Structure formats: C-alpha cells, structure tokens
Amino acid sequence: MKDREILDRISKGDERALDYLYKKYYKMMTNIVLKNNGTLDEAKDVYQEALVVFWQKAASGKLVLTSKISTFLYSICLNQWRKELDRKSRLSSEEVDKEEYQSHDEQERYKIVMQCISELGETCKRILTYYYFDGLNMSDIAEKMNFANTDTAKTKKYKCKKKLDSLIKERYTTTDFFD
Amino acid sequence: MNSTQQHQIEAFLRGELNPEQLKEFNQLLADDPSFAQNVRFEQNIVNGLSQVRKAELKARLDAIDVAPTGWIGLGQLGSSSLVKTLGGLAVASVVGVLIYTNLDDATPEFDQSKVITTEVNYPTEQQSIEFDWDLKESAVAETVEKQYQEQSEPEMIADAVKPAAEVVEEKSTKTEEFDVTVNVPQPDALAKEEGLVTPESDLPEMETTDEVANTEVAPVDVETVQKKNETLKYKYFDGKLFLYGDFNEQPYEILEINGVKERKLYLFFESKYFNIDVTDKVKELDQIVNPKLVNELDIIRNNK
Known part of the structure; x- marks a missing residue:
C-alpha cells in the first residue's frame, strides 16, 4: 500500500490502515529504543504513541506530509524517546514533585470525566471521540457509524455532548471541577 | 454562554x-x-x-501479533557470557537428544529428512550503541528504512486483529439483583445498535428528551487473539475484552453479571471458570477454584 492510499484511508477513519502501518514499521521503529538502552515495553509504548499522534493528525486532515510516512514516524519516535530519556534523567531532581502534583490533579479531573464518559454508552463515546480526538467531519462520522446522513450525525453528536455536559455538571459542582 | x-x-x-x-x-x-x-x-x-x-x-x-525483533533477545539476555552459556546448553541438549535417539533400539530408524536444524548465532561481544543526535533525522530514517526494506509487507489486517467468531446472545433469567447476560463475541454489535439509523432530522429540534445515553449496559466487546501453546491471557479495558490463547478448538462463553453499580465478567472455557478483572495490562487468566462460586456460575450458565 502506498503512502497516499494509507493517508486517504486514515483520513476516512479506517483503523485497518493503522494496523497495517504498525506491522510494517514495527521492527524499524522499536529498534530506535531497543538499540538505545530501552526495554521492549518502552519501545512499544514509544512507537504506539507516535502512531497515535500520526493518526490524529492524518485523520483530522491537518497533516501536510512533505516526507515519507516512515520518515515522519521515525522523527516522532526519536523525539519521544529523547523526551523519555530526559524525563528519566530528571527523576531525582526537585522538578518531579511539582510535576507529580500537577499530574495527580489532572488525574483526578480525568477520572471525573472518564466516569461520565463511561456512562454515555458506546455510540456516544464513539461519536464524541471521533469528533474531538480524530477530528473527523460529520460526513465521515455518519459513514463510519452507519447513520442515515450527516444531519443525523450532527444531531446525535449534539445530544451526546449535551448529555455528557449535564452528567458532569450534575455530579460535580463548579468549584470541584474548576478548583 | x-x-x-x-x-x-x-x-x-x-x-x-x-x-x-x-x-x-x-x-x-x-x-x-x-x-x-x-x-x-x-x-x-x-x-x-x-x-x-x-x-x-x-x-x-x-492486540496485533507482531513477531519479536532480533534485538529483544539480546537486550533481555543481558551479558554475552549468558548468551554463550545458553547457546552451549542448547547445543548440548540437541546433541544429547540425538545420541539418545540413536541408542534407543525401540525407536524407528533415524529419518534424516525429519531433522530440523537450527542456526545459533553467538554474538561475540555485547555492544552498546549510542545515538548520534546530531545526524539529520530524515537522513537517518531513510538509511534505516533501507535496512528494513526486505521486511515483507504485512497482509492487510484480516489476520492481524482476528474478528470474533460466531454471535450468540441470550438474555438469561433475571434475579432480583442481577441482570445476567451470557454472550459469545459479536463483531457487529454496534452496527446493529438500535437508533443508529434514524430518519432525517435537523439540528435545532432539541426539545425531545435526551435518550442518547444507553439505559441498558452494552454487552462487552470480545476479541480473540490466536496464540498457540501459550498460557491463556486476557486484557479487559474500556469495555473491551481481549483473549489471548488457542480458542479455535473449543468454544468459550463469557458470563456477564451486571449489578447496579458494577459489571462482573467470568470466562468459561474447557470446563473451567476464570475470573476477569478490569486491567489494561495483559494478565494470565485466573482459574476460579472456590467450589461455591463455581456452583453458582454453573447454575447461571445452565439457566441462561
């Protein structure tokens, strides 16, 4: 499969193209980490993270690729691993405490939202993640979800978002959420 | 706002x-x-x-089955002496088996065509490789990619993430506390979800009650990943259950018990019950040995 075809498929939200990419460059990308003192878990994590970044950019149509997909992925993996090595080297410094505190705070908010998202049901979860994370347009969402037309997708998305907002707002006060 | x-x-x-x-x-x-x-x-x-x-x-x-890279072995084995020792043991075992086979009179004559030879490579020295951060990244990527060009193109997915097998879903008898659903994986559950295909509607008409959120709990989405000769493992995260193991020979069943606040899953496979907890890591399946619980699960399964 050529790069252009892969991009076309991903821009329509075809996850099989992502699977294809994962298999194709697995060895090449994980070796970046494995050959530089990383473990297999770290290597997979870095590569998967890079693919998710690529997926998000490509699916939303914001990616203007001026190189091959492999070159793009390679750069992301390299940068991710550099960041990880940096983070490891700072483990003993004081910055970590602050970082951990912030991340704990974020985790609490994340839990709140996750709990409400899980109550939405699969359809709503998919519509909202396709819209807000993948950046798919309503026409692609309608096609992916087998909706009758784009208007149906818009209506569903509106209702799902409204439902999620109200679930969060009814359970948590503004102060709790916005501390 | x-x-x-x-x-x-x-x-x-x-x-x-x-x-x-x-x-x-x-x-x-x-x-x-x-x-x-x-x-x-x-x-x-x-x-x-x-x-x-x-x-x-x-x-x-x-969930995609990817063959391990050559570096995994080296990285995990650690020192070159250990590699050599293990290599030596492997060769000794092969020689031992061959001698035993030849000495045993009862064994049929040694058939040369059935011998499988394995090439063992001994790294002479564990090398540490460091990044050359100053290299131009695109140039590095191009060079590295050439090294991997012989790597075959992966087949288009169908075999990578295997779709779950047949679809059977039955509502079980309801008790006062639990709504018990027994199901076998269903690939197109979402496509069949009620309300997905709706008549044309315009955005402004939002006065209707918001019925988008599911009042019923959606059945768990199960995906099997074929792994022969391995311990049964699983991962259950975000409403999706991945089962790793050899599930082609015998059918399996998922017992899904939906309480008021939580959902509990059990796997029935090869006449055994296994506990399934929420985890985003791949874990070994934990067999249930408590006879009381096994008995209750039997009752639920048989009354489905």
Missing part, C-alpha cells in the same frame, strides 16, 4: 481557528472570566475523550 461562544470554543478545541480568530479568542479569554471557565471545562472534557480514544487505539495495536 451563547451559541457563538460555544462554536468558538469548539473550533478552538478542534484547532480550526485562523490566526485572526485565535487572537480574538485569546482576547475574550483574558477579558471574560466566565468564558475562560467554560473553555477550561470544555478542555477537560476533550482531554478525557482524548485519553479514552488513545487507550482504545493502543489496545487495538497491542
């Missing part, structure tokens, strides 16, 4: 504002605390949705 502001926030979160609109947006953010609060609220929701989607995509990638 008026609808214009709502649209502004949405466009901002989707990265759709042009530089001029972004400037105006930032101004509003600085001037209006209430607007800023709404932006933070929406931002938190989008962050949560992003985490859900990332976890889902990663779980999908995790």
Whole structure:
C-alpha cells in the first residue's frame, strides 16, 4: 500500500490502515529504543504513541506530509524517546514533585470525566471521540457509524455532548471541577 | 454562554481557528472570566475523550501479533557470557537428544529428512550503541528504512486483529439483583445498535428528551487473539475484552453479571471458570477454584 492510499484511508477513519502501518514499521521503529538502552515495553509504548499522534493528525486532515510516512514516524519516535530519556534523567531532581502534583490533579479531573464518559454508552463515546480526538467531519462520522446522513450525525453528536455536559455538571459542582 | 461562544470554543478545541480568530479568542479569554471557565471545562472534557480514544487505539495495536525483533533477545539476555552459556546448553541438549535417539533400539530408524536444524548465532561481544543526535533525522530514517526494506509487507489486517467468531446472545433469567447476560463475541454489535439509523432530522429540534445515553449496559466487546501453546491471557479495558490463547478448538462463553453499580465478567472455557478483572495490562487468566462460586456460575450458565 502506498503512502497516499494509507493517508486517504486514515483520513476516512479506517483503523485497518493503522494496523497495517504498525506491522510494517514495527521492527524499524522499536529498534530506535531497543538499540538505545530501552526495554521492549518502552519501545512499544514509544512507537504506539507516535502512531497515535500520526493518526490524529492524518485523520483530522491537518497533516501536510512533505516526507515519507516512515520518515515522519521515525522523527516522532526519536523525539519521544529523547523526551523519555530526559524525563528519566530528571527523576531525582526537585522538578518531579511539582510535576507529580500537577499530574495527580489532572488525574483526578480525568477520572471525573472518564466516569461520565463511561456512562454515555458506546455510540456516544464513539461519536464524541471521533469528533474531538480524530477530528473527523460529520460526513465521515455518519459513514463510519452507519447513520442515515450527516444531519443525523450532527444531531446525535449534539445530544451526546449535551448529555455528557449535564452528567458532569450534575455530579460535580463548579468549584470541584474548576478548583 | 451563547451559541457563538460555544462554536468558538469548539473550533478552538478542534484547532480550526485562523490566526485572526485565535487572537480574538485569546482576547475574550483574558477579558471574560466566565468564558475562560467554560473553555477550561470544555478542555477537560476533550482531554478525557482524548485519553479514552488513545487507550482504545493502543489496545487495538497491542492486540496485533507482531513477531519479536532480533534485538529483544539480546537486550533481555543481558551479558554475552549468558548468551554463550545458553547457546552451549542448547547445543548440548540437541546433541544429547540425538545420541539418545540413536541408542534407543525401540525407536524407528533415524529419518534424516525429519531433522530440523537450527542456526545459533553467538554474538561475540555485547555492544552498546549510542545515538548520534546530531545526524539529520530524515537522513537517518531513510538509511534505516533501507535496512528494513526486505521486511515483507504485512497482509492487510484480516489476520492481524482476528474478528470474533460466531454471535450468540441470550438474555438469561433475571434475579432480583442481577441482570445476567451470557454472550459469545459479536463483531457487529454496534452496527446493529438500535437508533443508529434514524430518519432525517435537523439540528435545532432539541426539545425531545435526551435518550442518547444507553439505559441498558452494552454487552462487552470480545476479541480473540490466536496464540498457540501459550498460557491463556486476557486484557479487559474500556469495555473491551481481549483473549489471548488457542480458542479455535473449543468454544468459550463469557458470563456477564451486571449489578447496579458494577459489571462482573467470568470466562468459561474447557470446563473451567476464570475470573476477569478490569486491567489494561495483559494478565494470565485466573482459574476460579472456590467450589461455591463455581456452583453458582454453573447454575447461571445452565439457566441462561
């Protein structure tokens, strides 16, 4: 499969193209980490993270690729691993405490939202993640979800978002959420 | 918050504002605390949705069967002396087996055509390789890619993430506390979900009650990943259950017990019950040995 075809498929939200990419460059990308003192878990994590970044950019149509997909992925993996090595080297410094505190705070908010998202049901979860994370347009969402037309997708998305907002707002006060 | 502001926030979160609109947006953010609060609220929701989607995509990638790379062995074995020792042991075992086979009179004559030879490579020295951070990244990528060009093109997915087998779903008898659903994986559950295909509707008509959220708990989505000769493992995260093992020979059943606040899953396979907890890591299946619980699960399974 050529790069252009892969991009076309991903821009329509075809996850099989992502699977294809994962298999194709697995060895090449994980070796970046494995050959530089990383473990297999770290290597997979870095590569998967890079693919998710690529997926998000490509699916939303914001990616203007001026190189091959492999070159793009390679750069992301390299940068991710550099960041990880940096983070490891700072483990003993004081910055970590602050970082951990912030991340704990974020985790609490994340839990709140996750709990409400899980109550939405699969359809709503998919519509909202396709819209807000993948950046798919309503026409692609309608096609992916087998909706009758784009208007149906818009209506569903509106209702799902409204439902999620109200679930969060009814359970948590503004102060709790916005501390 | 008026609808214009709502649209502004949405466009901002989707990265759709042009530089001029972004400037105006930032101004509003600085001037209006209430607007800023709404932006933070929406931002938190989008962050949560992003985490859900990332976890889902990663779980999908995790389920793909990828052959281990050559470096895994080296990295995990650690020192070269250990590699050599293990290599020596392997050769000794092969020689031992061959001698034993030849000495045993009862064994049929040694058939040369059935011998499988394995090439063992001994690295002479464990080398540490360091990054040359100054290299131009694209140049490095191009060079490295050439090394991998002989790597065969992966087949288009069908064999990578195997679809679950047949579809059977039956509602079981209801008790006072539990709604028990027994199901075998269903590939197109979502496509069949009620209400997905609806008649044409326009955005403004929002006066109807919000019935989008499911009142019933959706059955768990199960995906099997074929792994022969391995311990049975699983991962259950975000409503999706991945089963790793040899599930081609015998059918399996998932017992799904939905309580008021929690859902509990059990796997029935090869006449044994296994406990399934929520985990985003691949874990070995834990067989249930408690006779009382096994008995109860038997009753539920037989009355489905």
